[in-house]
Amino acid sequence: MITAVAYKIAVVILTIGLVGASSTAVYYHDQQGTQISKSADLNTQIASLQSQINSLNSQASQLNTQITALQTLDNQLGSNNGQLISQINDLNAKVSQLNIQISQLEAQVSDLTAKLKLQSNRVIANGVCIYWDCPSGSGCTSGCNQVGTEEFIILGLIPYSGYLRVSWTGAHVSFTVQVLDINVTTPIGVSGIYSLPVSANATANAWFNGYDCQPVPAGTFCPPVTYSATYWY
Numbered sequence: 001m002i003t004a005v006a007y008k009i010a011v012v013i014l015t016i017g018l019v020g021a022s023s024t025a026v027y028y029h030d031q032q033g034t035q036i037s038k039s040a041d042l043n044t045q046i047a048s049l050q051s052q053i054n055s056l057n058s059q060a061s062q063l064n065t066q067i068t069a070l071q072t073l074d075n076q077l078g079s080n081n082g083q084l085i086s087q088i089n090d091l092n093a094k095v096s097q098l099n100i101q102i103s104q105l106e107a108q109v110s111d112l113t114a115k116l117k118l119q120s121n122r123v124i125a126n127g128v129c130i131y132w133d134c135p136s137g138s139g140c141t142s143g144c145n146q147v148g149t150e151e152f153i154i155l156g157l158i159p160y161s162g163y164l165r166v167s168w169t170g171a172h173v174s175f176t177v178q179v180l181d182i183n184v185t186t187p188i189g190v191s192g193i194y195s196l197p198v199s200a201n202a203t204a205n206a207w208f209n210g211y212d213c214q215p216v217p218a219g220t221f222c223p224p225v226t227y228s229a230t231y232w233y
Contacts, residue, residue: 042116046109053105060098067091124155124164124229131171131210131222138226148220151208155231158203162233167193171223172211178204198231 067088074084129138130151143154155164155177166175169191176185180202186194188211210222 042112046112046116049105049109049112053102053109056098056102056105060095060102063091063095063098067095120233122156122231122233124153124231126228127226128228129170129224129226130208131224134224146220146222149210149213149222151210151222151225153206153208153229155198155203155206155229158198158231158233159200160233161200162198162231163195164198164203164206164229164231165193165195166227166229167191168208168225168227170225173208173225174211175206175208175227177206195232 070084070088070091074081074088077084125140125143127138128140128144129135130140130144131146134140145152164177166186168175172188172190174186174188175192175194175196176183177196177198178184179197179199184196186192186196208225208227210225213220213222215221
């Protein structure tokens with residue numbers, strides 16, 4: 001288990017990379033993309049194995065049908081036909097081999113399914129508009145709160161260490177997540193897509209900071225931004 005001190009050091013390094021170069025941010029995105037690709041690949045493998053299992057089950061069923069027919073014929077002939085008995089034994093052996101293969105494939109499916117379950121995610125927001133002048137029906141109704149140029153986002157529980165994948169478009173903003181008292185901030189951009197590290201039960205606030213904002217009598221006007229966020233663990 002990673003210690004709090006070690007995690008802080010890791011986050012500091014990641015923060016420096018984010019502030020210093022956008023290529024690091026691309027690395028985060030690619031890393032998250034790799035995880036998604038792995039999930040898709042596992043699903044493909046599971047589907048392929050299940051298809052093989054179905055095919056083998058079908059073959060076994062056909063052989064069992066032949067065995068039943070031969071046993072019926074053997075009974076009609078007095079249950080003493082050596083040739084029929086030999087054929088029945090051969091078919092039973094083939095069915096046993098098929099059942100062994102099926103069991104092996106089912107074990108592989110169980111193993112891959114267990115691995116797939118380790119790659120879980122929770123959608124925090126999907127195409128939600130924040131700040132002012134959002135199109136009707138697309139604005140944030142819960143889980144966000146604007147304070148000046150900052151729009152705070154409620155992440156919900158973060159019970160496991162992982163990544164927060166966030167993307168946005170619309171105006172010049174940056175996104176920050178607070179992990180173990182350290183702020184991890186993305187570069188500023190009109191649009192962006194990043195994966196930021198989060199720590200189990202140690203991830204606090206998260207917010208967007210607007211850079212196209214203007215003071216108005218009612219407060220602070222910031223152009224609308226549409227964002228999506230997913231917690232991967």
